[in-house]
Amino acid sequence: MKGYVQNIEKAAERNTTFRTVLYTAKNCQLVVMSLKPGEDIGAEVHKLDQFFRIEEGEGKAVLDGIEHRIKPGFAILVPAGTHHNIINGSSSSMKLYTLYAPPNHRDGVVHATPRIRSNRHLNPGDRQGHQGEKDGAQGIAARQGD
16 A cells, blocks of 8 residues: 555554554654653664654653653654654553654564664664664554544
């Protein structure tokens, strides 16, 4: 299918994986994430822009050392070169989606947990510390009809 037309809020809420790439276009990429209580995305810096939207859970976004409280409905725009992290401070999972521009992961990649990450980004040298990617869309309930 060309393009992505689904209920992104439901897709994010249903996701049980740390990271699942839903769609990759030429200049951007849509990814859903689920962070367990106390979990974070991992402090990182990209050579690309990134947008986050929080659907469930509360915590903080840290951008260049400045902490911001976040909760459902909050958007975070991270310009290229910004040191950042998203941290779940809830007692339940934090559900969110993110857009990378340009794409950052191989299309269809699934990271079941934060420990399953990869150095095989589309933008080499963009992030360190990932260990192995898996293709597929596991962790996402049926998306058709949302």
